[in-house]
Amino acid sequence: MSELITIKLPNDMHVHFREGNLLDFAVNATAEHFHHAVAMPNLIDPVTTYKKALKYYEQIQTVSNHSHFKPLVTMYLTGDIKEIDISQGSSDSRIIGVKLYPAGVTTNSSNGVSNIQDCYKIFEWMEKYDLPLLVHGEVNNPETDIFDREKLFIDELMLITQNFPELRVIFEHISTKDAVDFVKDSADLVAATITPQHMVLNRNDLLSGGLKPHHYCLPVVKREIHRKAIAEAAFSGNRKFFLGTDSAPHYKNQKQSSCGCAGIFSASTALVIYLDAFDKAGALEKFEDFCVNNSSHFYKLAKTDKQITFKKEIFEVQSSYAVGDQEIIPFMANQKISWSIAKEL
Numbered sequence: 185m186s187e188l189i190t191i192k193l194p195n196d197m198h199v200h201f202r203e204g205n206l207l208d209f210a211v212n213a214t215a216e217h218f219h220h221a222v223a224m225p226n227l228i229d230p231v232t233t234y235k236k237a238l239k240y241y242e243q244i245q246t247v248s249n250h251s252h253f254k255p256l257v258t259m260y261l262t263g264d265i266k267e268i269d270i271s272q273g274s275s276d277s278r279i280i281g282v283k284l285y286p287a288g289v290t291t292n293s294s295n296g297v298s299n300i301q302d303c304y305k306i307f308e309w310m311e312k313y314d315l316p317l318l319v320h321g322e323v324n325n326p327e328t329d330i331f332d333r334e335k336l337f338i339d340e341l342m343l344i345t346q347n348f349p350e351l352r353v354i355f356e357h358i359s360t361k362d363a364v365d366f367v368k369d370s371a372d373l374v375a376a377t378i379t380p381q382h383m384v385l386n387r388n389d390l391l392s393g394g395l396k397p398h399h400y401c402l403p404v405v406k407r408e409i410h411r412k413a414i415a416e417a418a419f420s421g422n423r424k425f426f427l428g429t430d431s432a433p434h435y436k437n438q439k440q441s442s443c444g445c446a447g448i449f450s451a452s453t454a455l456v457i458y459l460d461a462f463d464k465a466g467a468l469e470k471f472e473d474f475c476v477n478n479s480s481h482f483y484k485l486a487k488t489d490k491q492i493t494f495k496k497e498i499f500e501v502q503s504s505y506a507v508g509d510q511e512i513i514p515f516m517a518n519q520k521i522s523w524s525i526a527k528e529l
């Protein structure tokens with residue numbers, strides 16, 4: 185009998201469901217294994233208002249084939265967002281927060297924020313209504329070295345947390361030891377999501393021995409010292425760190441291109457990748473905290489009685505998924521992982 189581990193159905197606190205042809209595929213890849221999932225608003229036509237967020241929520245619900253699945257949606261921060269969007273969003277359990285993209289830092293972020301200080305009035309409303317701020321934490325100066333963009337953003341973030349001490353802030357997909365330390369040293373209202381790629385890859389895995397486009401995401405994976413600090417933060421069980429896959433599907437031809445898109449599709453494999461890392465670190469007893477308890481606590485989410493069981497048995501990741509006449513390559517395609525999903529619900 186192989187080793188088993190059962191936990192409550194996890195929450196994915198950061199995921200890209202996209203729109204159009206990808207929506208159904210992306211939603212169900214997540215809905216199958218997760219209870220809650222926080223959908224990012226960086227669509228081609230970004231989700232910039234309360235009304236648009238509700239429309240996106242309905243689209244997600246319509247394609248979901250899983251009744252246990254509870255999507256949560258975010259609004260994309262622009263200088264045009266109104267107090268009424270914030271107040272309505274805060275009293276609607278389908279809306280989880282507002283996402284800050286510094287303009288131009290990543291996929292579909294051209295409508296993002298150029299000067300963060302211009303948003304201080306909005307942060308005041310968010311603090312007043314207790315609506316969390318989710319942050320893509322990289323500076324958008326194209327001249328800044330790409331490996332330094334997160335570290336340099338911490339100064340901006342520090343200003344936000346100092347000026348708005350009651351605002352809940354989530355430093356998304358952290359990629360540096362500096363971000364880990366910042367979050368640890370901040371108040372309890374500051375937390376971070378951790379992706380599977382930032383937990384298991386360093387920049388050699390992206391760049392050494394051949395360029396790996398399916399390991400390319402933003403923020404880009406960094407040196408081993410950073411990977412280690414992120415992984416240890418997750419394994420420690422510290423309540424401020426929780427699961428957010430940043431699963432971000434792009435078609436194969438857009439990834440394997442002379443100018444490849446940033447984003448790693450991990451929805452279907454993330455859980456066993458995280459689990460394998462926790463197991464190898466001897467931290468299995470903290471796995472449920474990372475997957476469910478920490479995010480439920482921070483975001484005040486109801487837990488479910490539904491569970492998922494994993495068994496210690498080799499699982500070979502599928503080489504690709506067909507979506508229409510296109511292909512999506514999953515994270516760790518064709519690789520063997522020591523854990524597999526035994527039973528859901």
Ligand code: DOR
Pocket residue numbers: 200226290291320400401402403432433446447448
């Ligand atoms: O790698 C990434 N992909 N990082 C992001 O911030 C956005 C995401 C996407 O939407 O593809």
Ligand code: ZN
Pocket residue numbers: 198199200224430432
């Ligand atoms: Zn993302």
